[in-house]
Amino acid sequence: MAIAATAQTVIVPPTVADAQAAGYEALWGDYKYGYVLPNETQLVDNDAIKVVMNNASTAKPGANISMSGINTTLFDRSFQMGSAAGYGSADPIYALEALSEGIKQPYAIFTVEAKVGGELALFSNRGSNKYTMYVWDATVNEEVGAYVLASSSHITDTKTLISKATVGLTEGHKYYIFGSETGANINLYEIVYTPYSSEKYSVTEFDATKYSTAILPPSLDDAKAAGYEALWGDYKYGYVLPNETVVADSEDLKVVMNNASTAKPGANVSMSGINTTLFDRAFQMGSAAGYGSADPVYALEALSEGIKQPYAIFTVEAKKGGELTLFSNRGSNKYTIYVWDATVNEEVGAYVLASSSHITDTKTLISKATVGLTEGHKYYIFGSETGANINLYAMGYNNYSAPNYGYTADSETSGIADIIINEQPQSDVIYNVLGQKVDENYKGLVIKNGKKYIQR
Structure with missing residues (x-):
C-alpha cells in the first residue's frame, strides 16, 4: 500500500x-x-x-x-x-x-x-x-x-x-x-x-517560556539604545550586532556572538526578508563552511575567512547539560546549520550537528534541529555559505532539570x-523459526510476511 x-x-x-x-x-x-x-x-x-x-x-x-x-x-x-x-x-x-x-x-x-x-x-x-x-x-x-x-x-x-x-x-x-x-x-x-x-x-509557534533559556536577536529598540549601526543605513532593514556581544549568560549557558572577522566584523540582524510571520527579526547566518561540510574547525577565525556578509557565529559555553534547539529557514535555498563541539576528543573537536534543509516549494516553513550539549563543553554554532543569508530566528535551551526537557x-x-x-510492505525475505534469514532451498517451518509455512 x-x-x-x-x-x-x-x-x-x-x-x-x-x-x-x-x-x-x-x-x-x-x-x-x-x-x-x-x-x-x-x-x-x-x-x-x-x-x-x-x-x-x-x-x-x-x-x-x-x-x-x-x-x-x-x-x-x-x-x-x-x-x-x-x-x-x-x-x-x-x-x-x-x-x-x-x-x-x-x-x-x-x-x-x-x-x-x-x-x-x-x-x-x-x-x-x-x-x-x-x-x-x-x-x-x-x-x-x-x-x-x-x-x-x-x-x-x-x-x-x-x-x-x-x-x-x-x-x-x-x-x-x-x-x-x-x-x-x-x-x-x-x-x-x-x-x-x-x-x-513547520514551527507554528515559539513560546520562550518553554525553555530554561531562550535566545533571540535584541529588539530594534534595544539596538538603537545601544547605539548599534543601522543596517544599510536605515533601521527599517535591521542593524549590525557588534562582535563580542553576549546574547545570553544564564545558569544554563553563555552565548557570545563573534564571527572573528576583520573584513566583515559583526553580524547583520535583519528586519526585512523574513520568511515568516512568527518572528520579526533574525540573525543572518553563514560562514566559510560549505553545504554538508565535514571539514574540521581548528579556529574560530577560519569560519569567517572570505565570508560575503557580516554573518553571525556563536560561541557557546554549556554550564549545564541539556538540549539546544535551533529555529531557521532560508527560502528555497539549501543550507546547513552546524554545531561544532570544540572540547570533545581531548579538544580535537567534532561535529555534533550538521542539519540540512532544502525546501523548494515554499519559503515560509521554519526548520528546527535539536542536539544535546554536555556540561563544561565549548561549541561553535554557524551556518553554511549559501550565496544568501540563512535566517536564524531563535535558539531554545532546556537543561536536564527543566520541566520541558526531552520527551515527557x-x-x-x-x-x-x-x-x-511501521507500515510493513510485502517482502520475499524468508526466516526460519530462530529468526535467521534463509532462502527457498531451506527445508522446514519458515516465516514469510509474518506468516508460517512448511517449506519442502
Missing part, C-alpha cells in the same frame, strides 16, 4: 505478539525479556522513508528488543542500541560492518533511505550512563560521508528522562543511525520522520490522523 509522503512516520519495535507470530527468538530464552530482531528486517518502506535494521554482524547478528530495564513508563519496549563507535566519536564510517566490529551485544543499527526531505527525531535514554546517538550521512560529499548528528546525553540524577534529538535529512541520501558503546545498552524507544509536506513539519508525554505524535506506524 502506498503511503502519502505528507504522512508522519513513527517507527517503534514490533510488539511481542508480532515477534512471536514471526518466530523471532526470545531474548535470553523468555519473551518476558523481549526478543531478537533479525538482521535485514524492514521496519518501514513508504513514500517518505525506508528503514532497515541490520547491524551487519556475524558474531552478534540481529538486535535485542528489550521489555525489561526500560527506564520509562511511556514505552514498554525499546531497540537496544550500541556500536563500535565510542562516546563523542569523530571517526568516519567507511562501511556498515565497521560499526559492529567487536560489539558486546546484538545492537540495532539502522540504514535509512530518505525519499523526501524532512526531519528525523530520535527518542532515547540510558539511565545515568553517558552516551551518544549518531546519524551518519553516507551520501554527502560525493559519498565520502559526514556526521549530521552526534547528540550526547549524561543525566546523572535520574534514569527516567527521555532525550530528544532532531536533524534534517536530504532527499535521496542514505544514512546510518547507531549509538555509542557505553558498557550498557542504549534504549531507543521511537523514531519519528516528518516530511516537509506534513502539517507537523506522547505529545509528539498524539492526535495526528496521518501517522503511519
Whole structure:
C-alpha cells in the first residue's frame, strides 16, 4: 500500500505478539525479556522513508528488543542500541560492518533511505550512563560521508528522562543511525520522520517560556539604545550586532556572538526578508563552511575567512547539560546549520550537528534541529555559505532539570490522523523459526510476511 509522503512516520519495535507470530527468538530464552530482531528486517518502506535494521554482524547478528530495564513508563519496549563507535566519536564510517566490529551485544543499527526531505527525531535514554546517538550521512560529499548528528546525553540524577534529538535529512541520501558503546545498552524507544509536506513539519509557534533559556536577536529598540549601526543605513532593514556581544549568560549557558572577522566584523540582524510571520527579526547566518561540510574547525577565525556578509557565529559555553534547539529557514535555498563541539576528543573537536534543509516549494516553513550539549563543553554554532543569508530566528535551551526537557508525554505524535506506524510492505525475505534469514532451498517451518509455512 502506498503511503502519502505528507504522512508522519513513527517507527517503534514490533510488539511481542508480532515477534512471536514471526518466530523471532526470545531474548535470553523468555519473551518476558523481549526478543531478537533479525538482521535485514524492514521496519518501514513508504513514500517518505525506508528503514532497515541490520547491524551487519556475524558474531552478534540481529538486535535485542528489550521489555525489561526500560527506564520509562511511556514505552514498554525499546531497540537496544550500541556500536563500535565510542562516546563523542569523530571517526568516519567507511562501511556498515565497521560499526559492529567487536560489539558486546546484538545492537540495532539502522540504514535509512530518505525519499523526501524532512526531519528525523530520535527518542532515547540510558539511565545515568553517558552516551551518544549518531546519524551518519553516507551520501554527502560525493559519498565520502559526514556526521549530521552526534547528540550526547549524561543525566546523572535520574534514569527516567527521555532525550530528544532532531536533524534534517536530504532527499535521496542514505544514512546510518547507531549509538555509542557505553558498557550498557542504549534504549531507543521511537523514531519519528516528518516530511516537509506534513502539517507537523513547520514551527507554528515559539513560546520562550518553554525553555530554561531562550535566545533571540535584541529588539530594534534595544539596538538603537545601544547605539548599534543601522543596517544599510536605515533601521527599517535591521542593524549590525557588534562582535563580542553576549546574547545570553544564564545558569544554563553563555552565548557570545563573534564571527572573528576583520573584513566583515559583526553580524547583520535583519528586519526585512523574513520568511515568516512568527518572528520579526533574525540573525543572518553563514560562514566559510560549505553545504554538508565535514571539514574540521581548528579556529574560530577560519569560519569567517572570505565570508560575503557580516554573518553571525556563536560561541557557546554549556554550564549545564541539556538540549539546544535551533529555529531557521532560508527560502528555497539549501543550507546547513552546524554545531561544532570544540572540547570533545581531548579538544580535537567534532561535529555534533550538521542539519540540512532544502525546501523548494515554499519559503515560509521554519526548520528546527535539536542536539544535546554536555556540561563544561565549548561549541561553535554557524551556518553554511549559501550565496544568501540563512535566517536564524531563535535558539531554545532546556537543561536536564527543566520541566520541558526531552520527551515527557506522547505529545509528539498524539492526535495526528496521518501517522503511519511501521507500515510493513510485502517482502520475499524468508526466516526460519530462530529468526535467521534463509532462502527457498531451506527445508522446514519458515516465516514469510509474518506468516508460517512448511517449506519442502
